[in-house]
Amino acid sequence: MKKIRWKTVVVLLVAIFIIFQIAGSFFFYNLAIKRGPKDFLTGNADLKVSAETMDVFLNGDWLDWVDKQEFEEMHMTSRDGIELMGYYLPAKQPTNKLVILTHGYLGHAKQMGLYGQFYYEELGYNLFMPNARGHGKSGGDYYGFGWPDRLDLIDWTKLLSENMDPATEVVYHGLSMGAATVLMASGEKLPDQVKAVIADSPYQSVYQLFAYQLNRMFHLPAFPLLDNMNLLTNAKAGYSLKEADALSAVQRATIPILYIHGNADTFVPTDMTKELYEVTESEAELFLVDDANHGEAFVMDQKAYKRKVEDFLNAHLSTSNLSIDLFR
Structure with a gap:
């Protein structure tokens, strides 16, 4: 019994x-992972940023700049049938430089206007900001955390390249999930036009x-x-x-990568980026910003951030600025 x-x-x-x-x-x-509101992140101490940063996020002049731009909406169907969309903005003057800016988890394309304003107004780049699957005006009922998104990014580049001169030089610049996306893409066979990757606050694997x-x-x-x-x-x-592993991907990378991270990041620990940097197969640089929490580096030390990005791009892209007028 x-x-x-x-x-x-x-x-x-x-x-x-x-x-x-x-x-x-x-x-x-x-x-x-399922698409929808994520209330559990509300009030998360690991995502707390300085008052200065919050003011820039909510009230910065970049918001007015984004509203005033005449973006061209672009659409693409992913390899697995998801309808994706993004925003293209041609440079003021014809150029052979294009940056693709990839946003973070729960964000949307135009939030990358904080960085887009710098590339457009100060560096004179053509600009493309896609909505990741599950975000913004893109379809999809789940978040890819960079893995399926890496192929979407490559396909966006190929679509854009149909209107590019072969001499066009493309930069991938991602934030958080967008940073993991560009790093995961770096391990794939990239279009020849992609010359450099900038990853701000990336994680290693999703697991x-x-x-x-x-x-x-x-x-x-x-x-x-x-x-x-x-x-x-x-x-x-x-x-x-x-x-969905950026750490493995960067060990196959063939183009230069600039890593950026805040030293005070507790949401995605800074050590994750340090290890990514250490194992990267291609030429790599590491830029850490003191007292910056997750995704806060640009605001906390904007002058040094811009200088580092510009120096990195000048070192790895051609100095010529060919008269290539994309999409005009």
Whole structure:
């Protein structure tokens, strides 16, 4: 009788464990990956920025600049059938320089106008800002965290290149999830026009990022919950949290990469970028900004940030500015 009871207890415990794992997988998939509001990030101490930064984000002159620009809306269907859109802005003067700016998690294309204003007004670049799948006016019912987005970025580049002279030079500049996107793309066969990558506040793999946040926000271990969520993500969104790995990608990179990160970042630890920098196969530079939290480096030390970006681009792009008028 006791033996039967013990068997019953064990079966019940196993059943409860399995139910918890399945329910937990769906809960965290819906929490992080399914498209929709993410209230759990509201008030997150790791995302707290300085009053100065918040003022720039909410009231900076870049917002008026974005509103005044006559962007051309562009549309593209992804390889897996998702309708994507982005904004193109030709430079004031014809140029062979184009920057593609990729935004962060839960953001949208025009938020990269903070950086776009610098490239457009001070560097004279053509500008393209795509909405990642699941964001802004792009379709998709999930967030790709950079992995499917890396192929979207390459396909956007190819679409843009149909109207480019072969001498056009393209720069990828991404922030947070957008930074992981450009790094993941760096490990692929890139269009010849892509000459440099700038990654601001990137993470390594999505699995590693989630493991860090699972422990920090929920005090839970990664295994086995995150591994089960990985299976669910593969089934519902078509990608694996483990294969979405910037660390592996940069070990295959062939173009120069500039890494930027805030030394006070606790949402995506600065050490992630340091390790990315250390294993990068191509020529790489690392620029750290003191007292800057996640995605805050540009505002916290704008002068040094701009100088570093300009010096990096001058070192790796041609000095000529050919009279190539894209899309005109």
